[in-house]
Amino acid sequence: MISRSCSRKISPGEYASTVRSRLTERKLLFLAGIYTLAGMLALYLGAAGSPDRQALPVGLATISAFLFVSMYWHFTGYRGDCFLLPITAFLSSTGLVFLFRLDPAYGERQFIWLLIGLGALVLTTRLFVDFRFLSDYKYIYALAGLIALVLPIFFGHEQGGAKSWLNFGVFQFQPSEFVKILVVLFLASFLAENRAILTAGTRNLGWIALPGPQEWGPLAAMWGVSLLLLVCQKDLGAALIYFGTFLTMVYVATSRIFYVLFGMGLFMTGAAASFYLFAHVRARVETWLNPWPYIDTTGYQVIQSIFAINSGGVLGTGLGLGYPKYIPAVHTDFIFSAICEELGLLGASAVIILFMLFVFRGIKIALKTKDDFTALAASGLTALLGLQAFIIIAGVTKLLPLTGVTLPYMSYGGSSLVANFILLGLLLNISHEAEGSL
Amino acid sequence: MFAIYLMAVRYVFLLLLFLSILRLVKWMVGDLRGASPQRFMEVQPSRHGRETPSSESTGGVKMVVIESSAPGLKPGDTFGAGREVLIGRGGGSDINIDSSFASTRHARVYLKEEQYWLEDLRSTNGTYLNEIRVKQPIVLANGDRIRIGEVTFQFVR
Numbered sequence: 001m002i003s004r005s006c007s008r009k010i011s012p013g014e015y016a017s018t019v020r021s022r023l024t025e026r027k028l029l030f031l032a033g034i035y036t037l038a039g040m041l042a043l044y045l046g047a048a049g050s051p052d053r054q055a056l057p058v059g060l061a062t063i064s065a066f067l068f069v070s071m072y073w074h075f076t077g078y079r080g081d082c083f084l085l086p087i088t089a090f091l092s093s094t095g096l097v098f099l100f101r102l103d104p105a106y107g108e109r110q111f112i113w114l115l116i117g118l119g120a121l122v123l124t125t126r127l128f129v130d131f132r133f134l135s136d137y138k139y140i141y142a143l144a145g146l147i148a149l150v151l152p153i154f155f156g157h158e159q160g161g162a163k164s165w166l167n168f169g170v171f172q173f174q175p176s177e178f179v180k181i182l183v184v185l186f187l188a189s190f191l192a193e194n195r196a197i198l199t200a201g202t203r204n205l206g207w208i209a210l211p212g213p214q215e216w217g218p219l220a221a222m223w224g225v226s227l228l229l230l231v232c233q234k235d236l237g238a239a240l241i242y243f244g245t246f247l248t249m250v251y252v253a254t255s256r257i258f259y260v261l262f263g264m265g266l267f268m269t270g271a272a273a274s275f276y277l278f279a280h281v282r283a284r285v286e287t288w289l290n291p292w293p294y295i296d297t298t299g300y301q302v303i304q305s306i307f308a309i310n311s312g313g314v315l316g317t318g319l320g321l322g323y324p325k326y327i328p329a330v331h332t333d334f335i336f337s338a339i340c341e342e343l344g345l346l347g348a349s350a351v352i353i354l355f356m357l358f359v360f361r362g363i364k365i366a367l368k369t370k371d372d373f374t375a376l377a378a379s380g381l382t383a384l385l386g387l388q389a390f391i392i393i394a395g396v397t398k399l400l401p402l403t404g405v406t407l408p409y410m411s412y413g414g415s416s417l418v419a420n421f422i423l424l425g426l427l428l429n430i431s432h433e434a435e436g437s438l
Numbered sequence: 439m440f441a442i443y444l445m446a447v448r449y450v451f452l453l454l455l456f457l458s459i460l461r462l463v464k465w466m467v468g469d470l471r472g473a474s475p476q477r478f479m480e481v482q483p484s485r486h487g488r489e490t491p492s493s494e495s496t497g498g499v500k501m502v503v504i505e506s507s508a509p510g511l512k513p514g515d516t517f518g519a520g521r522e523v524l525i526g527r528g529g530g531s532d533i534n535i536d537s538s539f540a541s542t543r544h545a546r547v548y549l550k551e552e553q554y555w556l557e558d559l560r561s562t563n564g565t566y567l568n569e570i571r572v573k574q575p576i577v578l579a580n581g582d583r584i585r586i587g588e589v590t591f592q593f594v595r
Contacts, residue, residue, distance in 0.1 A: 024465060031461060035454040042447040045440075083466060090458065097451075196541055199562050255562070318448040343452055350455045357462060370536075 017435075021082035022074040028086035029070055032093060033063035039097035039319060047320030048101045055100050058111050062093055065118050078125060079435040080428030081365060087358045088409055088424055092117075092417070094351065095410030098338055099331055101320055106331050106412050113414040117421035124425025131429045135373040138189035145182040148175035153232060176238045177406075177419035181426070183242060184249070184380035191253040192372035199254040236281065237395075237403030241387050243267055248383040249376055252366075288401035301328050305396045308341040309348075316344030331412040333404050337396050351410070352393065359386040362427055368434040378430045381423050499554065501533070501547070504583070505590040508537035517591075522548040525586060526559075539563045539587025547578065547593075554578040554593070563587055 040059030043052045066089045073080065092114055100107030128134060152175060191198070247263040274281045283298055291299030304327040311322065324330045324338035340348045362382025369375040385408050392407050394400040406416040501523065503515040517523065517533050524531045525547070527540040535544070541561040548555055557575040558565040565572045566585040578584075580595040 028458070028462060028465070031454075031458040035451065035458055038447060038451040038454050042444065042451055045444050045447065047444055047448060083462065083469075086462065090455070094455070196560060196562060315449075316452070318445060319451055320448070343455075347452055347455065350459055353459055357459075357466065360466070375538075 018077055018079050019074070021079070022070060025070050025082040025085055026067060026074075028083070029063065029066050029089055032066065032086055032089040035090065036063055036093040036097065039093070040100070042319050043097065043100050047318075049320070052100060052104055054104060054108065058096070058100070058107065059093075062096060062111065062114060063089070065115055069118055069122055072122060073125070076126075078129075078428075079432045080125065081361055081431040083361050084358065084424060084428060084431075087354055087361070088421075091351070091354055091358075091409040094339070095335060095407075095412075097319070098335055098342075098410070099412055101342075102324065102331050102338065109414075110412050110417070113417045116414070117417045120418050121421040121425045124422050125428055125432070128426065129429055129432060131374060131377075131426070131433055132371070134185055134377075135189040135192065138186050141182040141186040141189075145179045145186065148179050148182075151175060174413070174415040177415040178422075180238070180241065180245075180384055181381070181419060181423055184245060184384055185377060187246060187249050188373050188376035188380055191249060191376050195253045195372055198250075198259075199256060236284070237391060237405035240391055240403060241384065241405065244387040244391075245380055245384045248387075249380045252379045253372070253376055284401045284403070288398065291398070301334070302396070302398055302402055304328070305334055305337040306398060308337045309397065312341040312344040312348075314345045316340075316342050316347055318342060329404075332406055333392060333402075333411065334396050335411050336393050336407055340397075355386065355389040355408075358382075362386075365427060365431040365434065369430060370434065374430045374433065378427060381427050385420065385423060500594045501584070501591045502594055503589065504592050505585075505588075507588045508535050508540075510534065510536045511589055519547055519549075519554065522546060535586060535589050537587045537589065540589075544586055545572070545584075547584075554595070556582075556584060561586075 036059045037056070040055040043055040045051060066085065070085060096107060096110055096114065099110045243263070247260050250259045250263070251257070275285060276282075287294050287298045287302065291302050293299070295303055308322065308324055308327055311317065316322075319342050322338070322341035324334075324341050327334045327337055330338050336348065336351065339351060343350070359382055362378060362385070366375050366378035366382065369378060388405055388408055391400065391403060392405050392411075395402040395405075406413050408420045409417065499519040501517045501519055503511050503513055506512055506515075523533060523546060524543065525533045525535065525540075526542050526544040527535055527537065528542050531543065539562075541559070541563070543559045544561040545556065545558050545565040548557070554577070555575045556565065556567055556572055556578050558572040563586075567576060567578075568583050569585065578593045578595075580593065582593040584591045584593060
């Protein structure tokens with residue numbers, strides 16, 4: 001494995017640009033390190049009540065781990081994008097600082113998961129560096145994804161209204177986090193193969209050219225099954241993300257707005273149907289439209305979140321001076337509200353800007369690619385991450401009905417963190433290949 | 439006094455976040471400016487392009503690139519036309535257009551009954567003959583312009 005990337009011929013100019021981009025990356029990671037240490041220092045000095053002696057060493061270890069990854073890439077001549085890792089470092093260290101501030105026990109576990117995530121990132125950039133071979137196994141992804149989604153229905157247990165967890169005693173595992181990546185790879189591979197037919201259409205329905213059932217059949221079947229599963233598991237947030245990513249990728253592949261409009265129509269119908277069919281969906285929507293009558297029950301969480309955001313103001317109360325613990329699940333889904341409260345509008349917009357920069361780099365990588373599969377995979381992975389961030393931020397600020405998904409890289413949760421680092425690794429591999437072929 | 443220090447550290451934390459984002463954006467903009475013209479400088483030689491198969495050409499029929507912003511093709515490049523020329527993206531085609539506008543099998547020019555015909559192979563973005571989209575095979579005349587994405591060829595007989 002090691003010999004593969006080292007033995008590849010690297011021209012001097014290419015090598016220089018690799019070194020330069022890794023240098024940029026390290027400078028930015030260094031900034032992220034100073035930022036993390038400032039936050040950890042505040043906690044160390046007792047910003048959150050009692051001084052936290054572990055905060056500083058953990059901050060140092062975190063940033064050294066990120067720098068170590070960058071150094072490793074430097075020595076193996078890896079040409080992946082130099083901005084994505086620093087952006088991720090800012091997001092995950094902000095998350096880590098806030099988890100230590102909320103509860104050092106969460107912080108410690110998140111730190112371990114972060115190290116595992118970085119390990120997964122290095123492994124991904126090592127094993128899957130030759131990205132294109134992944135396109136050959138699309139039905140394996142579909143199968144693996146289905147199994148991973150079905151397992152929790154039989155063996156899983158319900159947590160926070162969603163039955164999507166597998167319990168392994170020592171730790172719990174949420175397969176749907178990983179299934180998302182499999183879905184993107186499946187769709188990218190499938191759409192790349194059938195792009196021309198889906199675009200042109202083989203039969204005409206009035207003035208709309210439609211592809212035949214053998215082309216859209218597998219897509220629709222895959223779709224129906226996964227949506228059904230998600231409804232059974234009550235994991236509405238994930239269903240929304242899957243659907244949004246699906247539409248984005250179909251649009252990227254075919255550039256036909258008809259599919260998007262049709263998909264949105266389908267989604268609206270589905271949403272309306274589930275509103276009348278499922279009590280938990282109805283409760284969510286009613287809570288969203290007017291949470292005040294439910295302040296003691298279902299509306300409690302979102303109202304506390306809004307209170308927290310309001311009390312933050314522009315500059316925030318300062319790290320450790322707010323009362324984010326009144327919000328249930330503040331360490332996972334609602335971490336953004338805690339950031340709003342303690343870092344204010346400024347801190348919250350910084351987080352949103354970081355996600356936007358991530359998406360920007362992702363789209364840039366997709367534009368640089370040379371073939372359909374990698375272009376679709378890059379745009380799909382980017383859309384996945386962007387949509388997930390948008391849906392949960394919109395949920396906690398009451399812009400959309402609340403759906404329980406994690407804020408990528410920031411929320412507490414091992415599955416989510418590791419899955420998102422794998423996603424980052426895949427995106428970096430695509431940019432590595434795009435840079436290499438220039 | 440200690441409380442003041444603590445407050446300072448808290449706001450330094452927020453300030454550093456913004457300074458870092460500024461730096462990130464600045465370097466990204468630099469990357470965007472610095473990198474984009476370079477992309478076109480480092481031309482990737484196309485695998486099948488620019489080799490004029492003179493042995494196959496019949497009666498000096500040529501396709502000359504007169505406009506192109508795709509890498510690997512530049513104005514003046516000439517391709518001889520044999521019995522059939524497949525235009526598309528990727529190694530399988532005779533004229534390789536390395537551009538996202540081109541489909542893998544985009545169009546073909548072929549000889550039938552002493553005439554050269556242009557056929558669009560259900561391409562995504564279409565093939566244009568003298569700026570009119572080609573819907574069915576059409577006979578080519580000397581001087582016709584064939585446009586695929588951002589590449590325009592002139593058909594010379």
